[in-house]
Amino acid sequence: MTDGGNGDVSSGDGYERFANGPVVVFTWRNESGWPVEYVSPNVERLFGYSPAELHDGNPAYAELIHDDDRDRVSREVEANSDATTERFGHEPYRIVTKSGTVRWVLDYTHIVREDGEIVRYTGYIVDVTERTERLEYVTDLNATIRSLHRALIDADSEESIRLDVCQSLADLDGIASAWIGTVDPTSSSLVPATSAGIEAEFLEARPWSLDTDSPSPAVRVAADRSSDGEYGRPEEAPEGPWRGAMLTAGYRSAFSAPIRHGGIRHGVLAVYSADPNGFDERIREILTEFGESVGYAITAVERRDALHAEGGRELVVGVEAERDDPLRALAAAVSATVDLKSVTRRENDGALLYGLIPGVDPERVLETAATIPGIRSIECLSETGIPLYEILSGEGGVASTVTGLEASLQSLCVSGDECELVVSIQRDRDRRRLLEHARGLFGDAELRAERDMIPAEATPWAALLTDVLTDRQRSVLRAAYHAGYFDGNRKRTGAEIADSLGIAQPTFSTHVRAAVRNLLSAIWDESGEE
Template sequence: MSDLNETIRSLYTALIDADSRAEIHRSVCQALTTIDRVDAAWIGTVDHDRNVVEPAAQAHLPPEFLDDQSFSLADDRPAPEAQVADERTVVDVDRIPVGVHEEPWRNTALIHGFRSVVAVPIRHEELFYGTLTVYSTETDALDERTTRLLEEFGTLVGFVTNAVERRDAFGDDQMVDLTVDVEPGEEDVCVALASRLETTVEVGNVTRRNRNSHVLHCSIDDVDPGTVTDVVAEIPGLESIRPLSESASTAYELVVVDQCVASRAVPISALLRSIRVTPTNCQIVFSVPEYRDYQRFLEQVRDVFSAATLVAKRQASEAGSVPVPELLEASLSEKQDEALRTAYHSGYFDDDRKRTGAEIATSLGIAQPTFSKRLRSAQRDLLAAILESDSL
């Protein structure tokens, strides 16, 4: 147990500094095989066209094992890796020899000397990145506590993978805008709001308030503000609506409890451009690097939503000498970014300031001095990045 904890601690820093998914996969497999009674480890990703788990990296597996074993999700008695990919749950087999005649994968594992296996999903929130599997040549090799730690490790690897992909999405010069139709479900707060008001809801900003709620800044056109605020009690999960403007294209701040289409879209490894929700349709525009595998990206969106259809693709508009998303990502902490974006979308910087710092702090669930400190430091760091840039 102690060596597993030590492995996870030592890997954390290395994973955060990883430059690619391939580097993450290699580091993980090599590290796990240093743990007592773990004889081999491998990471697989799902090929959705063939419906199989394919190897991405491995350490200490026999040369023929991956070729001899079937990892098809369509098998009647699928291997642990395929079970994880299909059900997104942990598979722990203490004694591979038991039931060897009923499940072909057990026989293949035995031929190569393995007696126990644990397979866990690699995931971040609703996103699924693949499978992480460790094998042992001993039966009952990994106890329940170790299995739980491996599951947590799969979540850690998923988090780091997401961070690397999001960094790449924000930092690439050649970007493509992908317009995707999704189906968040009729009970989604944004869908319910658009349906009740019979209008379009456009989300311009999403900020996590705490673990269970988010602040959304939206545009709701051609509806009387009183009508908008009156629907709060009718929509489960909608805590409050506050108008921020009295113009024809009215801006609102929504506090949403639990998840909605906007908050669910944020972890997807892409730059979120816009979310447009009508009573009959929900459309999201993502920006991704031009080299991105679009089909694989759509599968990631489908991990979050029940269906996703690519309806448009176009070259993103040319950025300036310093790409704004990259500048924000590189210059500001997550808390600074939240404070700056929320202040902007709340009308804090308008000539006729629509909200005070105290009001915005309340929306974010923090103290007013904390908000002011984060906002000032965000402005300072962003200005420093702009004014000290060699490219200007």
């Protein structure tokens, strides 16, 4: 793009092919102000001046250059006008059009010499205004998100997080408005929670019922748990309430991203633009990543709240288990209930389970389990009182699925007819979120009972475990406890438990030591005891 040809190009021969494109061809004399010797006809469409005006030096080319860029452009010309340089390119600079608007251009220049002296410059001027403005917008968006990270870390409530996010995004030039909604599983709808820059009528008048075929990106994200983000423009949508509301409000494009962390969805972030191309692929990627950050911040606030909360609720939730589920098959075969107290996902596959099977002779349980596909091994660890079993199950089935629930599991009871989870939560909104997650994992989930937990007099231990231990430390420590690792007459060695978990014995020991250290540090640091 840099060769302007040799000899006299003032006639413009060969350059008329650029007349309808974004590239303007210039020839400038090597004189003060760079008088225009030739310019392609499309200059008037792009910059407002006719070729005749520029030929007459009204204005001179140097006067078209923005005041803040003119000295730099002059220095670049001077630096490259030596005896060896044949062509060079300028850094992007601004041109002021006849109407006073500003356009960004790239300038690729070829030097024409006669008898070794520079007589003129020929150049290709490319209008890159939209590209430059897009880069500036992406830069502004990234800067806004970086500034929000500190606010998210310091936030004292989920509401303050949502408000800061919506307000900061709506303040950006490229985003007209933003809102955050949460899913209400009872009504199967998306409920607007916080907004900025958007008319209340827009949110109140829309049907937000969950539907993966909805033209609304926000509804599609809420309805599809696997969605990483949805984009839409009203001009491409069918006639209906969403299209009409978008056009009436002046919105020409919309993008929505899930707010989630660790498999838990906290809601949907929806943004709108008056530009039909307001959300290109890069901007959508940035907003999707930001949705993850917002989800992390909300999770952190909830865990902090749980750590200082008094008491809580226990939920009994019925979930679906296939008839050939290994635990359901075992329970049916021995006519008893399998009451699991610990479920831990193994490093490679399957799950390690510790549970009780009351009222059945252990030998019968072991013989029956050996015939059931999906139960890789079973061992009775204690026959005193209600027998305690260690079970290694394969992939699939309700036991493996429950490890993805990411809730404080108290027990998992499986009989020949049904399956019940008992989990602990801290707030009402945790109930809705847990049921939604359970339905996503099991296909169906029914709240069967709910009861108050006895408030702790001091530290809420379940919340403490969640807050100070990693998921892996917590699962290894729970497995070690139920395997009798801490008993005076130790039932299983560390090596045996590590093998059951599919990890090396030194790794098991590292997790246990780190978990105990973190717990003791949290207890004594919290109490101030020396």
